[in-house]
Amino acid sequence: MTPVKTDxxxxxxxxxxxxxxxxxxxxxxxxxxxxxDALDVVQECFLRxxxxxKKFEARARVSTWLYRITxxxxxxxxxxxxxxxxxxxxxxxxxxxxxxxxxxxxxxxxLVGQIKQEMKKLTPKQRTVFILxxxxxxxxxxxxxxTRSRVGTVKATYFQSVMKLRRLLRQRGxxxxxxxxx
Amino acid sequence: xxxxxxxxxxxxxxxxxxxxxxxxxxxxKQCQHCQQxxxxxxxxxxxxxxxxxxxxxEDFWQQRFLSLRGKTVSVPPLRFILxxxxxxxxxxxxxxxxxxxxxxxxKFHHETASLQERTLLPxxxxxxxxxxxxKEEDPSLGLQLLLKN
Ligand SMILES: [Zn+2]
Numbered sequence: 001m002t003p004v005k006t007d008x009x010x011x012x013x014x015x016x017x018x019x020x021x022x023x024x025x026x027x028x029x030x031x032x033x034x035x036x037d038a039l040d041v042v043q044e045c046f047l048r049x050x051x052x053x054k055k056f057e058a059r060a061r062v063s064t065w066l067y068r069i070t071x072x073x074x075x076x077x078x079x080x081x082x083x084x085x086x087x088x089x090x091x092x093x094x095x096x097x098x099x100x101x102x103x104x105x106x107x108x109x110x111l112v113g114q115i116k117q118e119m120k121k122l123t124p125k126q127r128t129v130f131i132l133x134x135x136x137x138x139x140x141x142x143x144x145x146x147t148r149s150r151v152g153t154v155k156a157t158y159f160q161s162v163m164k165l166r167r168l169l170r171q172r173g174x175x176x177x178x179x180x181x182x
Numbered sequence: 183x184x185x186x187x188x189x190x191x192x193x194x195x196x197x198x199x200x201x202x203x204x205x206x207x208x209x210x211k212q213c214q215h216c217q218q219x220x221x222x223x224x225x226x227x228x229x230x231x232x233x234x235x236x237x238x239x240e241d242f243w244q245q246r247f248l249s250l251r252g253k254t255v256s257v258p259p260l261r262f263i264l265x266x267x268x269x270x271x272x273x274x275x276x277x278x279x280x281x282x283x284x285x286x287x288x289k290f291h292h293e294t295a296s297l298q299e300r301t302l303l304p305x306x307x308x309x310x311x312x313x314x315x316x317k318e319e320d321p322s323l324g325l326q327l328l329l330k331n
Contacts, residue, residue, distance in 0.1 A: 013247075013250075013251065013254065014247065014251075017243070017246075017247045017250070018243070018247070021243055021246065021247070022238070022243065025235075025238075026235055029235055029236070030233075030235075035236050039246070042246075043246065043249075043250055046250055047250065047253060047254065050254045051254075108229070108232070111225075111229050112229050112232050112233055115226065115229050115230055115233075116233060119230075133197060134197060134227065134230060134231070135230075135231070137197075155190075158193070158197075159189075159190055159193060162193055162223060162226060162227070163189075165226050165230075166222050166223065166226055169222075169225075169226065170222070175222050175225060
């Protein structure tokens with residue numbers, strides 16, 4: 001992927017948008033758990049990227065840069081929500097779950113919902129690292145560049161976030177059946 | 183191998199979707215704690231991945247892109263034009279206010295008048311020259327003028 005350049009701005013913006021907009025939406029949606037906000041973040045991310053494209057030239061990867069802008073915009077929005085005391089506890093949000101068939105799948109659907117609830121208890125940083133690693137399958141060094149952290153810190157954060165989720169789900173009794181006897 | 187190392191490796195393998203190395207499998211055979219960790223992390227990772235996102239058509243993204251491109255084209259020049267015309271307007275207004283203000287006019291007239299006054303009055307040397315000249319012509323008149331000045 002070539003950086004966004006002035007002489008080919010439309011073509012590059014087009015290419016970047018097609019390739020990254022849905023991926024950036026996925027990240028923003030998972031962090032914010034709100035469709036409208038996530039779509040707004042994607043548009044704002046590309047606007048900022050376009051306006052600051054000259055600063056970008058020297059950087060290595062467009063994706064890292066775009067992910068970083070997206071994550072920062074999400075953090076801004078989360079801070080704004082906190083300031084406005086509007087941390088709408090996502091129950092009102094348009095979260096869609098996997099459609100399952102049968103009774104067994106109803107249980108699975110419930111479990112997915114419970115995990116989602118517990119994910120809200122992760123810190124924004126933990127949630128971001130968790131999302132970028134688990135869903136986006138990004139390597140640790142790229143996550144480190146996106147979050148401006150050290151690789152070791154990112155690894156530790158990912159481990160901590162999974163362990164925290166595990167602990168929270170245990171407390172809810174969700175993981176009871178998964179434990180081996182003894 | 184310590185249990186914490188094993189837990190980290192289990193998480194890595196489950197995240198990457200690769201098989202557990204022989205070393206870990208051997209550890210698992212004799213460590214119930216890590217067996218439990220494996221089962222629980224597997225549940226967390228598996229069910230997290232089952233979460234679906236709202237999906238949009240290519241057409242939807244195309245529409246979003248077109249609206250974005252509109253902004254990238256119109257916003258920077260509009261800002262520049264607005265900024266420039268604003269600056270020009272402010273300068274013109276300031277000029278008009280300054281040059282037409284009563285204060286400026288009074289000051290301007292006063293300064294012109296004092297300048298004219300200063301240039302019309304003779305200097306000290308000129309006065310003495312005049313007195314000398316008049317003294318030569320009429321000594322009594324020269325003395326009078328000198329006393330007056
Ligand atoms: Zn162990």
